[in-house]
Amino acid sequence: MASTTDSYYVLNDGSKIPAIAFGTGTALFNQDCTKAIKFAIKNNFTHLDGAQVYGNEKWLGKGIAESGKTRDQLYIVTKLHPKLEVPPGKTLAEHVKESLKISIKTLFPDSKNLDDENPDEHVDLFLVHAPPRPFDPTNETHRELWKAMEAVKTAKLATSIGVSNFTVDDLEAIKPGFDPTSGITLEVVPSVNQIELHPYVWKTAAPIVEYCLSRGIRPAAYGGLIPLGRARALAPAPDSDDPGPVEAVLATIIIKDGPLTATPAQVLTKWLLQKGAIVVTTTSKSDDTAAKRLDESLKAPSLLDLTAEQIKEIDGAAGEEIRRKYMGHIFTEWDNKFKP
Numbered sequence: 001m002a003s004t005t006d007s008y009y010v011l012n013d014g015s016k017i018p019a020i021a022f023g024t025g026t027a028l029f030n031q032d033c034t035k036a037i038k039f040a041i042k043n044n045f046t047h048l049d050g051a052q053v054y055g056n057e058k059w060l061g062k063g064i065a066e067s068g069k070t071r072d073q074l075y076i077v078t079k080l081h082p083k084l085e086v087p088p089g090k091t092l093a094e095h096v097k098e099s100l101k102i103s104i105k106t107l108f109p110d111s112k113n114l115d116d117e118n119p120d121e122h123v124d125l126f127l128v129h130a131p132p133r134p135f136d137p138t139n140e141t142h143r144e145l146w147k148a149m150e151a152v153k154t155a156k157l158a159t160s161i162g163v164s165n166f167t168v169d170d171l172e173a174i175k176p177g178f179d180p181t182s183g184i185t186l187e188v189v190p191s192v193n194q195i196e197l198h199p200y201v202w203k204t205a206a207p208i209v210e211y212c213l214s215r216g217i218r219p220a221a222y223g224g225l226i227p228l229g230r231a232r233a234l235a236p237a238p239d240s241d242d243p244g245p246v247e248a249v250l251a252t253i254i255i256k257d258g259p260l261t262a263t264p265a266q267v268l269t270k271w272l273l274q275k276g277a278i279v280v281t282t283t284s285k286s287d288d289t290a291a292k293r294l295d296e297s298l299k300a301p302s303l304l305d306l307t308a309e310q311i312k313e314i315d316g317a318a319g320e321e322i323r324r325k326y327m328g329h330i331f332t333e334w335d336n337k338f339k340p
């Protein structure tokens with residue numbers, strides 16, 4: 001179990017990543033998120049999680065530009081569009097590099113030179129948003145894609161590269177070294193694997209987290225606060241308004257911070273941090289409640305650690321229930337009829 005008073009992790013390539021991130025997916029999907037980004041930065045967030053598919057990189061960039069922060073004060077992430085539509089006449093490697101250049105140009109419109117030798121802008125972390133499906137048993141599809149990701153790191157368009165929604169099999173498929181079936185040699189271990197992570201999916205996620213940590217891949221959690229409220233909409237019988245078993249368990253977990261008691265959101269965030277995960281959260285609002293929520297997330301690392309007993313209780317809080325919101329086509333543990 002990790003100790004989590006640090007607010008940064010050091011990735012396997014030596015770069016530092018803030019442990020708590022503000023995301024522009026979910027509630028901000030396809031939205032002008034300029035105000036939300038400025039608000040998050042004003043409230044001390046420096047790690048901003050974007051994606052090509054969120055359709056709002058332009059506004060993420062605008063929020064960054066209007067925040068008053070310098071580029072080196074911020075940590076910017078984007079993700080390769082999960083629909084890998086390679087234009088005719090292009091190789092996958094060309095497509096991946098060009099799509100990242102478009103993202104960088106969208107995020108940082110003042111950028112003038114994204115040439116391989118010495119680009120004047122970059123993202124801090126570029127992720128494959130989702131693994132290729134159907135799974136190619138030769139691993140060639142995975143390896144070709146990861147080779148293209150290695151090239152954008154070499155070109156300094158991304159300081160670090162990683163993946164998202166990868167299972168252990170997906171990660172095994174892109175292991176460094178020569179693969180005789182595909183003939184592709186890979187060199188870089190992903191720095192991050194961003195996955196849905198909360199007690200309702202812990203049974204599936206635990207082996208992935210363990211595998212990642214054993215190989216120096218930093219897990220990142222999204223959807224971590226799903227057990228608070230949003231789990232209702234994911235109930236096996238969604239109309240029942242059933243809060244599920246986790247909320248009640250969280251209410252019994254007490255962490256004291258001087259005279260204050262940690263909120264359930266902080267307990268969940270602390271649990272994720274003690275699993276060794278980066279935490280990607282968000283708020284769609286920019287009012288006092290939102291400021292309080294953001295502050296709670298950023299303060300979670302400095303709270304007293306949960307005890308081993310408390311962690312065990314949260315690990316088992318969902319019992320046999322699975323409530324997954326995202327990527328049901330990859331994580332197929334849920335009976336199809338209940339998939340969102």
Ligand SMILES: NC(=O)c1ccc[n+]([C@@H]2O[C@H](COP(=O)([O-])OP(=O)(O)OC[C@H]3O[C@@H](n4cnc5c(N)ncnc54)[C@H](OP(=O)(O)O)[C@@H]3O)[C@@H](O)[C@H]2O)c1
Nearest residue numbers: 023024025026222223224225226265280281282283284293
């Ligand atoms: N890689 C992927 O496939 C993937 C998939 C999904 C998400 N993500 C990333 O992860 C980010 C976060 O995802 P998520 O929205 O599911 O994260 P989350 O942290 O589980 O949920 C955030 C939601 O919880 C509420 N909230 C925030 N702080 C709270 C607090 N202290 N107490 C109670 N409720 C609180 C917010 O509601 P209000 O809006 O009402 O404040 C917000 O909508 C996304 O924006 C995206 O960047 C990645």
